[in-house]
Each structure stands twice: as structure tokens, then as C-alpha cells.
């Protein structure tokens with residue numbers, strides 16, 4: 001984790017905060033290629049009535065269609081450890097590195113990602129943990145729905 005990682009993770013955190021203010025789930029992401037931000041995104045399941053707009057998938061969708069060669073040299077920044085849907089999207093496009101804000105409140109796919117050759121760097125950022133803890137305390141049903149659990 002260097003200074004530019006911090007800068008790009010902060011873009012994801014900003015998205016997470018925006019999502020919370022919109023009444024959604026506070027998870028954000030950024031996709032970066034060679035130091036250039038291709039897109040940012042945030043979990044918008046609530047805002048869009050979507051089943052699949054997690055922070056990472058929203059970000060990748062916002063980036064639009066990209067050549068395989070671009071994904072293969074990009075880094076995905078996300079405030080929370082990816083679920084299997086988002087991890088699967090990253091593996092599909094051969095995104096080689098994911099920087100994760102935190103994995104204390106949720107962790108599912110990291111071993112699988114690493115087994116597929118993805119470099120997963122967990123920052124353990126207190127701001128990311130705080131966003132998730134507040135959401136789990138204040139909107140527990142929304143969170144259960146987001147990760148496919150019955151509440």
C-alpha cells in the first residue's frame with residue numbers, strides 16, 4: 001500500500017459515504033489502470049432496485065466495455081472484502097490485484113481469489129470498518145439482503 005493506493009482507496013470511501021447518504025449500503029469501489037481512474041462506483045442495490053449492483057460491479061459497469069488488456073493491468077479498490085459475485089467478475093476479467101479497505105465485517109472470497117492468482121491486499125482501514133459497523137447496526141435487514149441471507 002503506497003500513497004497512490006491510499007488516494008484511490010479514498011475515492012472508494014467517498015463513494016461509500018455517498019451511498020450511505022442516499023439511503024443505501026456504504027460500500028464503494030474504484031477501478032484504476034496505470035494510475036488513471038477508469039471509473040468509480042458504489043453499492044446501489046437500494047437506489048436502483050438492483051440485484052447485482054454491488055460496489056465493485058457498479059464500478060466495473062460504470063467503466064463500460066474495456067479491452068481484456070486493460071482489465072489485466074488494472075487494480076480494483078473496494079472498501080469491503082468482495083463477495084463471490086464481485087470476486088467472480090474480477091476473475092472473469094483477469095483483474096490481477098484488489099485492494100480491500102477492510103475484511104473484519106465481511107470476508108468470503110479472499111482465499112479463492114488468491115487461489116486464482118489475484119493479489120489481495122487488505123488495508124484494514126478504520127474508516128471502512130466504521131462505515132460498515134454503523135450500517136450493520138442501523139440497517140441490519142438491508143445488509144442481510146445484500147449478502148443473500150434471510151433476516
Ligand SMILES: [Zn+2]
Nearest residue numbers: 054083085086
Ligand atoms: Zn459483491
